[in-house]
Amino acid sequence: MELSVFNISGKETGKKVTLNDAIYGIEPNDHVIWLDVKQYMANQRQGTHKSKERSEMSGSTRKLIRQKGSGGARRGDINSPVLVGGARVFGPRPRNYSFKLNKKVKALARKSALAYKAKENQIMVVEDLSFDAPKTKDFVAMANSLQVADKKLLLVLPDQNKNVYLSARNLQRVKVITASELNTYSILDCTCLLLAESSVAAIDNLFKA
Incomplete structure (x- = not known):
């Protein structure tokens, strides 16, 4: 050509x-x-993305409600992912792409x-x-x-x-x-x-x- x-x-x-x-x-x-x-x-x-997981958040570890009988989802403490403002499940972590x-x-x-x-x-x-x-x-x-x-x-x-x-x-x-x-x-x-x-x-x- x-x-x-x-x-x-x-x-x-x-x-x-x-x-x-x-x-x-x-x-x-x-x-x-x-x-x-x-x-x-x-x-x-x-690859610097990061969100806090349950063990990294500050908050009381007091159990909010009993494990069974409430009719709702079980939640261990205030950092539970099922609560608004709670931790993120399997959030992004720093990694090399x-x-x-x-x-x-x-x-x-x-x-x-x-x-x-x-x-x-x-x-x-x-x-x-x-x-x-x-x-x-x-x-x-x-x-x-x-x-x-x-x-x-x-x-x-x-x-x-x-x-x-x-x-x-x-x-x-x-x-x-x-x-x-x-x-x-x-x-x-x-x-x-x-x-x-x-x-x-x-x-x-x-x-x-």
Whole structure:
């Protein structure tokens, strides 16, 4: 699959980039995509939720009513879960939600996500860009020139570029990452995948490793 390379003014440079069919041309695997996105979302969870259980609450331990004969539920003390303001049964406890996925599964998931973007013609290639200073208006002008300002944009750079990152940081529908940070969730979450020219080779190398 060949794509034209655009400059930041939105004009074609005459150069072409060939996307690797072993990455962008595979048959997507929906199950591994689900697994990888599930792991990504699980890793975002802090897992600090906590509610007090019966033994952790303060209150009298006096037995309120006799065990049998009242016609109602038995209750041992004021902390009983059957009472308003009582303890919670099997409440949440702090825990770690992360789980392991094999490297080959995660690689296949990223390839599948890239293949979906290629099928839907949601990939653009732009010349390697660098701003002299962090300026959001320069990034907005580039997005307007490329006619992607109305889309949810994921810009993939070959390496860290502080000025580009800071220029896009305040834009709600724009995310800037490096090729090494590429993940399935971010790829699927955008409606336009904007690749810097050198990022195409960087992504190829990423899957060769």
